[in-house]
Amino acid sequence: MKFKRIFALLAGVAALTAMLLAGLVQGQGRRFDGVQINVLTFTGPQIAEPLRRRGREFEQMTGARVNVVVVPFADLYQQILTDATTGTNSFDAWIFAPQWMADFVPAGIMEDLTARIRADRDIQWSDIGEFFRNFSASYGGKIYTIPLDGDFQMVYYRTDVLQQLNLRPPQTWDDYLAIAKAAHGKDWNGDGRADYGSCIAKKRNAQSYWMFTSILGGFVQSRGTQQGAFFDTDTMRPLVRNEAFAEALRVYKETTQYGPPDELNLDVGDTRGLFTSGRCALSVDWGDIGTLAIDPQTSKVKDKVGAVILPGSRRVLDRASGRLVSCTASLCPHATGGINHAPYAAFGGWSGGINIKARPQAKDAAYALFSYMSSPAVSGKDVTIGITGFNPYRTSHFKNLKLWTDAGFSEAGARVYLGAIEASLNSPNMILDLRIPKNQQYQQVVLDKALSEFLAGQINAQQAMDQINSGWEEITNAEGRERQKQAYRASLSIER
Amino acid sequence: MRAPKDDSRQVPSERTGPGQSRPLQRLYGWLEHRAGLVFLLPAVVVILGFAIFPLLGSLYTSLIRIRFSGGQTELDFVGLANYRKLLLGSEQAHFLGRGGEALWVWVTLFFLALLLAWGLYRRYRQGRGGLAWSLLGGALVLAFAWLVLSRLVPGSLLGTLQTTLFYVFAGTALQYGLGLWLALLCAERLPGTRFFRVVFMLPLAITPVGIAYMFRMLTDTSKGPLQPLWAALGLEGFSWVNDPWGARFAVLIGDTWQWTPFAFIVLLAALQSIPQEQIEAAAVDGATRWQTFRYVIFPYLLPASATLVLIRMIEGFKIVDLPNILTNGGPGTATESITLHAYFAWRTLDVGTAAALGFTLLVLVSVFSTVYARALLPRARGEG
Amino acid sequence: MRNPLKPSPLQVAFTYAVLVIAAIVVLFPLYWVAVTSLKLPIDVFNGPFYLPFVDFKPSPHAWQYVFGVLGPDVKRAYLNTASVALASAAITLFLGAFAAYGLTRFEYRPRVGAIVAFIGCLVLGVVLSVLGTPVGVAVAVALALFFLVLQTLGRRFKRSLGNQDVAFWMISNRILPPVVVVIPIYLLFQQLGLLDTRTALIASYTAVNLPIAVWLMRDYFMGVPQDVEESAQIDGASRYRIFFSIVLPLAAPGLVATFLLVLVFAWNEYLVALFLSKANAQTMPLLVSAMSGTRGTEWWYMSVVILIMILPVVVMAIILERYIERGLIVGAVKG
Known part of the structure; x- marks a missing residue:
């Protein structure tokens, strides 16, 4: 252990010297001449495309060599951990989901970026949405990642459909169900076939549990991000066996009635395809539908798409009794018009992080690369391009409407789209995705499996809640309740 | 793939001529004598070399739980x-x-048990030993049959x-x-x-x-x-x-x-x-x-x-x-x-x-x- | 050489009917993949559309993307897949044929005592190295003990196993699912410093596919009449000469079939390739699976990758198919 500390000290000194030297030589040569960095992400066009494109620009500017390595998305998490925890360390930096920080930070593989960001003017840190700065990029009060993407879920609707049905965009989940019911079974894209009221990705082991949490949010969290939507922050008991969860299950199951027959086997790729080809009236999704809908290669619904913040509820969970009670000013301080919205930062947005074992020069270069990609001018361009997979996350992205109309949005369309994102982004009641050790087991294994069995009719709502509750408690007990509680509080930035 | 006809030429002839040295002859002799070993051993070594470590490694893995804390990977030994x-x-x-409960499951199991008992009896009559093993095997078969049949009852999973x-x-x-x-x-x-x-x-x-x-x-x-x-x-x-x-x-x-x-x-x-x-x-x-x-x-x-x-x-x-x-x-x-x-x-x-x-x-x-x-x-x- | 069981025309018609239906079942999915590779996303989601130009306007966009943007990746992966699959299939076939011949023509009696001693010493070695003994010392101690036990106790315990058991042990190495063993394999190659090399892939595919090659070829060798070998042996031919110039040609159909099978197994392997390769040694199956990302599956790109992946195997099958023929064997036996 002593050796490690000395090593860290030496590395720190070396990094400082390197930074000093880099500053000195900046005048003459380029800053990172001869430095190669290996960056790992998943095979896209998304993420990998802007990384390669901006990487080349960065190479020209600084002389570094950016080597982009890609693996299939489903295996990224395992690949990062296997490489770093076995001491192989072939990668200097990764672009990944910040949710994974809950495992990466305790495993000690991530570089603390707080000092660098404080010292960096070009990145314009305060321009990044508050939620992303304080929650997505941070863990336990320190900054570990640089956001490159803003992720939260919204509800998309077809403006022409609502017009014809003479309905307004959904404010609550009951509204959502009513619209879906009214629109289901009619032809909405002129091909003579009956279309669907609502398309939600409900496939097992795909995005189903995020979709469900989007519905659950408005019922369960009303007092701001730090209240938490998954566990009680004092006892670490799951917020599962209560009326809010039961109500969300009911809504989730009912949407299936107004969906495509094989909805239980659809992932977001399928629902996006169905929505943009005009076969669905409503959908729940991340920001991607907005940019996909203006792409003539994929879309039949250009200028017919609207987005709203996730619907909410007039009744929210009373945590003492486990019952749903009507909103009051003290219970729902952030409600608008009596409706409590809790937008859900599902997944959390792709972010760049740096391997703590990377060579000092490589760390500097990787940081500079991410800082460059995130800077307002560069990211402002990239978030309007569908293929990047990047969604807006900076205040400046919303101010400059021209960026969006240049990309192909109609002005009204851009306003609605950005309005919905901004409303979510600025909400003080945003739900932070679960970020505690083993979060993948809590969500992908226990929650997702119970949801799938519930939708397939293998178990009823009560059994589903019991199953999730006992499954979560088992993991919590195995990992240590106190430890998990501290991790959960740290992810919500609650001081001890 | 080798073309079959060419192979005969590539194999050195073991019929040593008078000019060949003795050590070489002895080598050929040894190769011929231990041909069985020479044929089998390379494959055994390759398979063994590659199989043992993963086998033991994963056996060990099945007894642990991984935790990350304090900047390192902890492998907690949790036994079984x-x-x-x-x-x-x-x-x-x-x-x-x-499992679900249904009469036909038990009826089927009953007949299966009868069948096994009859087989056992025949073995016994023929004077073949291993009664304990046969009983164990029969019990296993029955348990397994139950494990499958009872899952086919409506309402089971x-x-x-x-x-x-x-x-x-x-x-x-x-x-x-x-x-x-x-x-x-x-x-x-x-x-x-x-x-x-x-x-x-x-x-x-x-x-x-x-x-x-x-x-x-x-x-x-x-x-x-x-x-x-x-x-x-x-x-x-x-x-x-x-x-x-x-x-x-x-x-x-x-x-x-x-x-x-x-x-x-x-x-x-x-x-x-x-x-x-x-x-x-x-x-x-x-x-x-x-x-x-x-x-x-x-x-x-x-x-x-x-x-x-x-x-x-x-x-x-x-x-x-x-x-x-x-x-x-x-x-x-x-x-x-x-x-x-x-x-x-x-x-x-x-x-x-x-x-x-x-x-x-x-x-x-x-x-x-x-x-x-x-x-x-x-x-x-x-x-x- | 006509089949003497001359089938009636009705039987011939029936045979063709079955073959054609089966061929349609096999080919239609591939046709669908080919058509999909020419579709725009919107044509995929508004489908089903069957005929290019009639139902929808074909677009080369997916082909352009795969060969343009992904061009360097595809080329590298292609070369990797080809070299890894060919090399490992050749080695597998060679070692496998050797071992299979051994198992059909010789009698092996591995002693139980020796095996138990080996396992015991192995466990001891592992325990020692886990407890902190340097690896070299642990191996030396284990080896020494093994030979000691072998020479003393092993001799008294005479019970032995047979060829069946050796073959069965080989195939039993394939039972564990790959997800369970992939991390130990990763660590193994990390220690050897072979991560992200084709060597690592060739070695692992050879080891993994060897049991299958041995098992298949054992049956083909058993079908080769032994009297020819015996007469050659009387003539003074060595074991190796008999093997190469008599047995191998006689078992040619089996060899070709086995080669094709181990080739496609190595060609298509996914999980081991995922872990052992980073950038330099990535193979094609990784590319296929990579076409499904956060935006869902990009069916059009995936179709292109699937198509270009099948092509070489099809060519190989066309070339080698003729060797799975009776004619060669009959000629060889008589000649």
Whole structure:
């Protein structure tokens, strides 16, 4: 252990010297001449495309060599951990989901970026949405990642459909169900076939549990991000066996009635395809539908798409009794018009992080690369391009409407789209995705499996809640309740 | 592939001429003397060298739980906790299913028990020993039969174990039957069969992941190529993925499409070793086609068939890509195989449970294939 | 050489009917993949459309993307897949044929005592190295003990196993699912410093596919008449000469079939390739699976990758198919 500390000290000194030297030589040569960095992400066009494109620009500017390595998305998490925890360390930096920080930070593989960001003017840190700065990029009060993407879920609707049905965009989940019911079974894209009221990705082991949490949010969290939507922050008991969860299950199951027959086997790729080809009236999704809908290669619904913040509820969970009670000013301080919205930062947005074992020069270069990609001018361009997979996350992205109309949005369309994102982004009641050790087991294994069995009719709502509750408690007990509680509080930035 | 004719030249002649030195002669002598060892050893070394470390490594993994804390990876030794969770704890219903009660299950078991008892009695009368082993085996068979039958009662739930057994046995039978049929037809040497031979090998050329995605396209009932067919049958609002058995059969069809060529190639090659004269002789004797197949051709195919079935069963137990991509194990857990179960656990860093599943599978398949190899293989090869 | 069992025209018609139906079942999915590779996303989701130009306007966009943007990746992966699959299939076939011949023509009696001693010493070695003994010392101690036990106790315990058991042990190495063993394999190659090399892939595919090759070829060798070998032996030919110049040519159909099978197994392998390769040694199956990302599956790109992946195997099958023929064997036996 002593050796490690000395090593860290030496590395720190070396990094400082390197930074000093880099500053000195900046005048003459380029800053990172001869430095190669290996960056790992998943095979896209998304993420990998802007990384390669901006990487080349960065190479020209600084002389570094950016080597982009890609693996299939489903295996990224395992690949990062296997490489770093076995001491192989072939990668200097990764672009990944910040949710994974809950495992990466305790495993000690991530570089603390707080000092660098404080010292960096070009990145314009305060321009990044508050939620992303304080929650997505941070863990336990320190900054570990640089956001490159803003992720939260919204509800998309077809403006022409609502017009014809003479309905307004959904404010609550009951509204959502009513619209879906009214629109289901009619032809909405002129091909003579009956279309669907609502398309939600409900496939097992795909995005189903995020979709469900989007519905659950408005019922369960009303007092701001730090209240938490998954566990009680004092006892670490799951917020599962209560009326809010039961109500969300009911809504989730009912949407299936107004969906495509094989909805239980659809992932977001399928629902996006169905929505943009005009076969669905409503959908729940991340920001991607907005940019996909203006792409003539994929879309039949250009200028017919609207987005709203996730619907909410007039009744929210009373945590003492486990019952749903009507909103009051003290219970729902952030409600608008009596409706409590809790937008859900599902997944959390792709972010760049740096391997703590990377060579000092490589760390500097990787940081500079991410800082460059995130800077307002560069990211402002990239978030309007569908293929990047990047969604807006900076205040400046919303101010400059021209960026969006240049990309192909109609002005009204851009306003609605950005309005919905901004409303979510600025909400003080945003739900932070679960970020505690083993979060993948809590969500992908226990929650997702119970949801799938519930939708397939293998178990009823009560059994589903019991199953999730006992499954979560088992993991919590195995990992240590106190430890998990501290991790959960740290992810919500609650001081001890 | 070496061209057969060239090989004779590459082998050094061991008939040493008078000019050759003694050490070389002795080497040849030794090589000839220990030829058996020389033939077998390289393969044994390669397999052993590669198998032992992963085997021990994963055995150890099945006894631990991974935790990250304090900047390092902790491997907590938890003993048999992972196995306990699987067989008795929270994963039990997932792995072994949930049984239902029905009279016919017990009636069937009763008759099975009678049958076993009769067999036991006959063994005893013939004076063959091993009574304890026979009793143990009988009990195992009964327990296993219960584990499968009670999961078929309405209202019960199949675990990943039973689902896997379905894939293995139904799949192997289908693939063997179809492969044999096609191989026989292609061996008839009608004009054009060479085209069909190449066609029937094609599915093997696609990576399993690719095949799985391909079948997702094909089984899509709203935009897949079979949609008009569904619509014509009045099934437009129906989807096979909502029905557990529908989804399982979809996986089975994909698996059969993919692996029938394996049986086809192996049997086609085996068919070529049958002496043509025997078939001709049978024809001269006035045997029907069926008789020729049953009494002349099939005995020649038996050894290859036995091997083929064993290999397919072992591989079939590891089915993962198709259910993973076609349905991700859904609806509910209906199409999840044991390996997929392990994969889901492994992907979320629950490596202990994944390894425990793997070792349970190892025990299960070992029992199956030992019985198969001891009881059936020698008979198929005409050795027992 | 006509089949003397002259089938009636009705039987011929039936045979063709079955073959054609089976061929359609095999080819239609591939046709669908080919058509999909020419579709725009919107044509995929509004489908089903069957005929290019008639139902929808084909677009080369997917082909352009795969060969343009992904061009360097595809080329590298292609070369990797080809070299790894060919090399490992050749080695597998060679070693496998050797071992299979051994198992059909010789009798092996590995002693139970020796095996138990080996396992015991192995476990001891592992325990020692886990407890902190240097690896070299642990191996030396284990080896020394092994030979000691072998020479003393092993001799008394005479019970032995047979060829069946050796073959069965080989195939039993395939039972464990890959997810369970992939991390130990990763660590193994990390220690050897072979991560992200083709060597690692060739070695692992050879080891993994060897049991299958042994098992399949055992049956083919058993079908080769032994009297020819015996007469050659009387003539004074060595074991190796008999093997190469008599047995191998006689078992050619089986060899070709086995080669094709181990080739496609190595060609298509996914999980081991995923872990052992980073950038330099990535193979094609990884590319296929990579076409499904956060935006869902990009069916059009995936179709292109699947198609270009099948092509070489198809060519190989066409070339080698003729060797799975009776003619060669009959000629060899008589000649």
